Amino acid sequence: MTFDEKELINGCQAQDRAAQKRLYDVFGGKMYAISLRYTKNRDDAQDILQDAFIKVYEHIHSFRGESPLEFWIRSIVVNTALKHLKKQKNMVDLDEVYRTDKDIENAEQSLAGFQWQQLMEFIRELPAGCQTVFNLFAIEGYKHQEIAEMLNISEGTSKSQFARARTLLQQKLNKEHRFDNESIKRQS
Template sequence: MDSEPNPTILDGSIRKDRRSQEMLYRQFHGYGMSISLRYTSTREEAVEVLNDGFVKVFDNLQQFDREKPFKSWFRRILINTAINHTKKYGKFKNETDLEHLTELTENGSNVLDDLSYQDTIKLIQSLSPAYRTIFNLYVIEGYSHDEIAETLQISVGASKSGLSRARENLRNLIKKNHEEEVGQLNKQ
């Protein structure tokens, strides 16, 4: 599957042709869900964010600069939609970096090596909405603390603190999961 939509699909979607919109939706559904899941607590919430994001895409597609990658534009819309979703439902209060999580090692092996993508997403989803959003923006999207502060309308200190707490929460969750797995193995 191409990473960029067919120009005919884009043209049809701009004209509000349902078939073209459906084709665009199907082509980018998986990619969009992977982004939405990182910013939400449940699959249902992720679907809501994804669908809201697609509504924005369809409403604003005529503004898309075809000289630039569609995926990047779509990603930005989904991230903003997820942030707005979190703010709308009062889940963000002004109050881990995966590379830093490698500090958790057992017998010289990285505990993260044993986590599947789904396990990693579940751990990130278990963070509070504020920590999860800051974590995603900093670690995965590559935002600076200044950019996060501006985007979320919080202080730079709150961004740094939120990231630190997100990392610590993830470390604790990984450690707890690892200890539970070792306990289960010892019982066998």
């Protein structure tokens, strides 16, 4: 924990509005990006961001500095997003099990050359269940068992949703690359 961060936490614990604003300024952008990654539209992401920061300010006194502040805030944002998605019943398709296309699955694709905004749009275009599981597993780093507990689904469902998410993402990545290659050919 840096000195500034400690000062920031102390200020937020004392409910100092300037410190709260600074905390928001420091982490708001990143957390907004996370909220966007879990939702389909910006209004929902903004609601999540707002709810999450209210929780952060209300529970900042329980933060002991055992992990970086950003991780702590991030976990609150992710949990708020999950709660929001559950409320909207966006994960109704989670129980469905999908078979994966082995050929596509094996064709691993590098992300080199893609902007994060572009990749985020790919993720947001995924079916809601796939989107959530992919975010939790691939990006947040949770295990399937943990995801199963968090989303109240089976571990197998989590795995199959993730597999489907990756298949769909591979297709999107391949398509983008194909367009790139075609455009290169046309240029040459």
